[in-house]
Every structure is written in structure tokens, then in C-alpha cells.
Amino acid sequence: MTPHNGEALRLVAVRKQYGTVTALDGVSLSLPMGTFTAVMGPSGSGKSTLLHCAAGLDRPTAGRVYVAGAEMTGDDETALTKFRRERIGFVFQRFNLMPTLTVLQNVLLPRRLAGMPVDKARAIATLRRVGLGDRLSHRPAELSGGQQQRVAIARALVTQPQIVFADEPTGALDTRSAREVLALLRETVRRDGQTIVMVTHDPVAAAHADSVIFLADGRLAGSMLAPSPEAVAERLAHLGDDLRVGVRPA
Known part of the structure; x- marks a missing residue:
């Protein structure tokens, strides 16, 4: 196993160029294992690109990415896909569930696609942990938005990834469902030592994290520990005034 010194994620001078547009401009950061980190910034700041x-969904133009000490490399998409499936979990805003599959089948799908042994007992136990033990045979259309997102979280966790990336996981949810999903994400960090990196535009959502990383114009613009919604909103309002390059999140 590649040594990771307690690091879940390390980016080294990561740059992403789309034609003449620089979406990420030499971003370097290190995130420890067992932490919940929110990534925030104005529209176009580079947070989704980051x-x-x-997460290996896009290739940097330059720089290096390490997950738990292993460098994300691969000469082709097959190798990159294998790396993602073995190490990374994903939670998306729109759930990305298969409508024709049951809850249990959706959670088992990543292991089937990866050609990994299907551990039905683990999948059921994971669904029970997210409060859906009684919905195994339901299909997504029979669930609320919050329940669908919990299925997506169970699907991300069942492969025991080293890190979970969540892209606006509460963006399609009402306030109550969003609060429940965020509490669940936080619980997986506290109870299981899971590492979560969440992109969000919502200061209330960010306040559930241990720390917040701020981006502006494709560069790191600071970080905040033990964030509150008010402090996050205040920082966002003045982000362009105090841009600092190369700040490492605490």
C-alpha cells in the first residue's frame, strides 16, 4: 500500500486550461483523512473544476493529484476509471440513480460495474445506516428527494472509498431534507473516519464541514476552520479583496 502519512488528498500545482481560459491556476493543497471539507467560491471560481x-473526472493540464498517497495516473480512460472505482466515491446534486433499479440494486451497481464481488449484506447494512433499511425494494421514483440522495450516499460508501466527493449534494433538496443529508455526511466522518470533500454555494451547508476552502479566479483564496454560516457568508462577500495564493487549508 502506498504510504499516505494521514493525507486523504494532495494537489500539487494543479492547473486546468480550457483553450485560453484558466479554470485552475496552480492549486496546491493537502487534506487529512477523516475530515469534512467544503469548497466554496463565486461562480467561475474553479470549485467544480477542482x-x-x-476526483479523476477530468485530467489536469498540469500538476499532480494524490489520493491516500497514490498518484492519480493512467495512460488511458480505463486505467483512470479503475483508479476511481478502487479509491473514490461520488455524490451528485441530481442523485444519478438508475430509475429501473431498486434501491438495493442501485447501491450494488458500482461493485458490479467494477467486476468486484457483490457484498449484499454490506449494501443492506449501509442502507440501514442511512435510514433506508425498509426501502430496499423501492425504486427511485417512489422515494423523496432526500431519500434518493441517501441512496446515492449509501452507493458511494458501500465500496469503502478512501475519499468521497460531493458536488452540491443538497442543491436539489428542500431545507429539511438538506439538513438531514448534511447531518448524515457529517456522521460518516465522525463515526467511520470517512473523508468528504463537498462543493457547495450554500454557507449553511458549508457550516456542517470541519473547514472551508475558498477559491477565487482559479486560485486558493484562504480557508476557515469551524465555519459558521455568518462567517462563511462574510468571507464570500469579500473574497476578491483578500485573495491569497497558495494558502494551505488547516
Whole structure:
């Protein structure tokens, strides 16, 4: 196993260029295992690009990405897909569940696609942990938005990933469901030592995290420990005034 020194994620001078547009401009950061980190910034700041590059959904133009000490490399998409499936979990805003599959089948799908042994007992136990033990045979259309997102979280956790990336996981939910989903994400960090990186635009959502990383113009613009909604909103309002390059999140 590659040594990771307690690091779940490390980015080294990651740059992403789309034609003449620089979406990420030499971002370096290190996140420890067992932490919940929110990534925030104004529209166009590079937060989604950061997540996509860190999660292996997009390739950086330059720089390196390490997950639990292993460098994300691969000469082709097959190798990159294998890396993601073995190490990374995903939770998306729109759930991305298969409508024709049951809750249990949706949670088992990543292991089937990866050609991994299907551990039905683990999948059921994970669904019970997210409060859906009585919905195993339901299909997504029979669930509320919050319940669908909990299925998506169970699907991300069942492969025991080293890190879970969540892209606006509460963006399609009402306030109550969003609060429940965020509490569940936080619980997986506290109880299981899971590492979560969440992109969000919502200061209330960010306040559930241990720390917040701020981006502006594709660069790191500071970080905040033990965030409150008010403090996060205040920082966002003045983000362009105090841009600092290369700040490492605490």
C-alpha cells in the first residue's frame, strides 16, 4: 500500500486550461483523512473544476493529484476509471440513480460495474445506516428527494472509498431534507473516519464541514476552520479583496 502519512488528498500545482481560459491556476493543497471539507467560491471560481480534477473526472493540464498517497495516473480512460472505482466515491446534486433499479440494486451497481464481488449484506447494512433499511425494494421514483440522495450516499460508501466527493449534494433538496443529508455526511466522518470533500454555494451547508476552502479566479483564496454560516457568508462577500495564493487549508 502506498504510504499516505494521514493525507486523504494532495494537489500539487494543479492547473486546468480550457483553450485560453484558466479554470485552475496552480492549486496546491493537502487534506487529512477523516475530515469534512467544503469548497466554496463565486461562480467561475474553479470549485467544480477542482472537484473534477481531484476526483479523476477530468485530467489536469498540469500538476499532480494524490489520493491516500497514490498518484492519480493512467495512460488511458480505463486505467483512470479503475483508479476511481478502487479509491473514490461520488455524490451528485441530481442523485444519478438508475430509475429501473431498486434501491438495493442501485447501491450494488458500482461493485458490479467494477467486476468486484457483490457484498449484499454490506449494501443492506449501509442502507440501514442511512435510514433506508425498509426501502430496499423501492425504486427511485417512489422515494423523496432526500431519500434518493441517501441512496446515492449509501452507493458511494458501500465500496469503502478512501475519499468521497460531493458536488452540491443538497442543491436539489428542500431545507429539511438538506439538513438531514448534511447531518448524515457529517456522521460518516465522525463515526467511520470517512473523508468528504463537498462543493457547495450554500454557507449553511458549508457550516456542517470541519473547514472551508475558498477559491477565487482559479486560485486558493484562504480557508476557515469551524465555519459558521455568518462567517462563511462574510468571507464570500469579500473574497476578491483578500485573495491569497497558495494558502494551505488547516
